Amino acid sequence: xxxxxxxxxxxxxxxxxxxxxxxxxxxxxxxxxxxxxxxxxxxxxxxxxxxxxxxxxxxxxxxxxxxxxxxxxxxxxxxxxxxxxxxxxxxxxxxxxxxxxxxxxxxxxxxxxxxxxxxxxxxxxxxxxxxxxxxxxxxxxxxxxxxxxxxxxxxxxxxxxxxxxxxxxxxxxxxxxxxxxxxxxxxxxxxxxxxxxxxxxxxxxxxxxxxxxxxxxxxxxxxxxxxxxxxxxxxxxxxxxxxxxxxxxxxxxxxxxxxx
Amino acid sequence: xxxxxxxxxxxxxxxxxxxxxxxxxxxxxxxxxxxxxxxxxxxxxxxxxxxxxxxxxxxxxxxxxxxxxxxxxxxxxxxxxxxxxxxxxxxxxxxxxxxxxxxxxxxxxxxxxxxxxxxxxxxxxxxxxxxxxxxxxxxxxxxxxxxxxxxxxxxxxxxxxxxxxxxxxxxxxxxxxxxxxxxxxxxxxxxxxxxxxxxxxxxxxxxxxxxxxxxxxxxxxxxxxxxxxxxxxxxxxxxxxxxxxxxxxxxxxxxxxxxxxxxxxxxxxxxxxxxxxxxxxxxxxxxxxxxxxxxxxxxxxxxxxxxxxxxxxxxxxxxxxxxxxxxxxxxxxxxxxxxxxxxxxxxxxxxxxxxxxxxxxxxxxxxxxxxxxxxxxxxxxxxxxxxxxxxxxxxxxxx
Numbered sequence: 168x169x170x171x172x173x174x175x176x177x178x179x180x181x182x183x184x185x186x187x188x189x190x191x192x193x194x195x196x197x198x199x200x201x202x203x204x205x206x207x208x209x210x211x212x213x214x215x216x217x218x219x220x221x222x223x224x225x226x227x228x229x230x231x232x233x234x235x236x237x238x239x240x241x242x243x244x245x246x247x248x249x250x251x252x253x254x255x256x257x258x259x260x261x262x263x264x265x266x267x268x269x270x271x272x273x274x275x276x277x278x279x280x281x282x283x284x285x286x287x288x289x290x291x292x293x294x295x296x297x298x299x300x301x302x303x304x305x306x307x308x309x310x311x312x313x314x315x316x317x318x319x320x321x322x323x324x325x326x327x328x329x330x331x332x333x334x335x336x337x338x339x340x341x342x343x344x345x346x347x348x349x350x351x352x353x354x355x356x357x358x359x360x361x362x363x364x365x366x367x368x369x370x371x372x373x374x375x376x377x378x379x380x381x382x383x384x385x386x387x388x389x390x391x392x393x394x395x396x397x398x399x400x401x402x403x404x405x406x407x408x409x410x411x412x413x414x415x416x417x418x419x420x421x422x423x424x425x426x427x
Numbered sequence: 428x429x430x431x432x433x434x435x436x437x438x439x440x441x442x443x444x445x446x447x448x449x450x451x452x453x454x455x456x457x458x459x460x461x462x463x464x465x466x467x468x469x470x471x472x473x474x475x476x477x478x479x480x481x482x483x484x485x486x487x488x489x490x491x492x493x494x495x496x497x498x499x500x501x502x503x504x505x506x507x508x509x510x511x512x513x514x515x516x517x518x519x520x521x522x523x524x525x526x527x528x529x530x531x532x533x534x535x536x537x538x539x540x541x542x543x544x545x546x547x548x549x550x551x552x553x554x555x556x557x558x559x560x561x562x563x564x565x566x567x568x569x570x571x572x573x574x575x576x577x578x579x580x581x582x583x584x585x586x587x588x589x590x591x592x593x594x595x596x597x598x599x600x601x602x603x604x605x606x607x608x609x610x611x612x613x614x615x616x617x618x619x620x621x622x623x624x625x626x627x628x629x630x631x632x633x634x635x636x637x638x639x640x641x642x643x644x645x646x647x648x649x650x651x652x653x654x655x656x657x658x659x660x661x662x663x664x665x666x667x668x669x670x671x672x673x674x675x676x677x678x679x680x681x682x683x684x685x686x687x688x689x690x691x692x693x694x695x696x697x698x699x700x701x702x703x704x705x706x707x708x709x710x711x712x713x714x715x716x717x718x719x720x721x722x723x724x725x726x727x728x729x730x731x732x733x734x735x736x737x738x739x740x741x742x743x744x745x746x747x748x749x750x751x752x753x754x755x756x757x758x759x760x761x762x763x764x765x766x767x768x769x770x771x772x773x774x775x776x777x778x779x780x781x782x783x784x785x786x787x788x789x790x791x792x793x794x795x796x797x798x799x800x801x802x803x804x805x806x807x808x809x810x811x812x813x814x815x816x817x818x819x820x821x822x823x824x825x826x
Contacts, residue, residue: 178450178637197450230463257429258467261614262607288637291616293604296572300608305573305686308601322690327597329510330695332569336687381611384467388613388650391468392631394448394643397775397782405805413806414813417788418820420804426708426765426786 168221170212171277174205176236177288201236204283206351208344212281213244222246242354242362253371258384265297270375280341295343306341432459436479446474500651503529506593507540514547517594519554523665526555531623542567552673555665564680569689576605577683588652595656613647614654640775660762707764708734714741715770724814731821739771755780769810773798
């Protein structure tokens, strides 16, 4: 089985903040990591390969530095990495990103494509399903368990608002994965050696046979107009006095608002 | 397009450095330089006091790529999600938001209901829809992405609405991207605010990014429709009008198929989780409680107020309460009349899940805790001292 995993290198966003006074970002020394959900996608791909045999390829689109994310994936046991990098890809929104990734998947050929459910910087969860549409294959989002894999079909549990669905799909298929599905393995010593030596293929626009109108900024329907810090409430009231008085005042306020 | 620094103008003041979310501006020999990390997000434009940062269009480049003219699109649509034949409450919230946008654009509001009944369609009308496109085909008994995406795309191509909204639920977030991909248009996920730009008529879509640490306004200026998803409990329902009349238009699903198939649907929702999104009062606890026993105290307060108990991610991660109680980015979004945060510091990931509550009361030992920034009332002090006092006084007030 040919398995392709799409990953993204992201800033460790738990540490990205906006300074509310200056409205600028505080991101001193924020490290780059593999998107945490994608770690589970890698693990899922490796587990499938262990059952069915085949090859696991990891791809990412990004600046040349994103190569290190591919090497990290190889150290976990992935067979090969492909980096899509070109200035022409800059400014891609989810539409252009998924189109570009789909072109690479087409070129590699896949029975299964696996993505994390979303990336923690954008949180859109759109690239997986959009890719499936460009590839003209079915997809199942929010997969929390893989129940069975046959030569031409797969059965999974899909997380829903009020529980889960058991869903079957023909292959090829694209899955997006939630964290509950597995615990990502740590890199092995052998894997680390392999990662060091691995030849990372680098593909640019001209390698993909893509439509120039559909990549990068040109292919992106959405634009970021501006960014700002989440707003603080203006009508806040800090209560004062002895604790007992504060609590009394609060209950009185709530009483007048008919909350108590 | 690329973004450039005019080196001659750059004074080396470094004020642009922090404007970049992608660490793409660095100093080289005393001048700002934009490296290949640049995502062309435009966050740095306008920051430079010397006007040295500008966007440069390549020759012959035009951002316009629409297939047909923007003026050909009008009307606001909402996707009315149903589960087991019942319309989900997020659909009524979308009708509230959609009605407001449609009125502002002086256009009509339509709903698309796949797999519901005539009665449910009429309910959508009474909550504000002028028109409902209804398909009752058996293919919509369960949720499968392909027939959902195919039908909605066909309807959009035929009727050309300018705005299309869906709930940011497992269903909406899964199949809406396929529709946007088919139609070559923009989709903005998890919007917390939707407004019309008075000058251009474009939809201003505000959404959290970087785990809620940053808000971004997103535009889709050259493509239609403008598509967005909205999390449940973020928009308010509109007015319910018993008398309102609207057209229900039947559509058929002839020729649509699915390569996925739902074999079984298993419900495993806990009552608490449902409860949290329905109750008027939530008493929530965080790491500041110190241990699981603190939640016994919060339960007592919740009971006196007729509410339910929530928790921050920290408290859930410690194992003090089950995940079904979790409020925030990775838990539930709630919007009760009153939210009492006890020993919760107020990480942004928590705030995005509760800050639209009507009244927020924060109790925390640390006067600098960010939770006080969103609180209506704040008390600085020990939860174990304050909560028992609060219970006693509320009981007294109730007589």
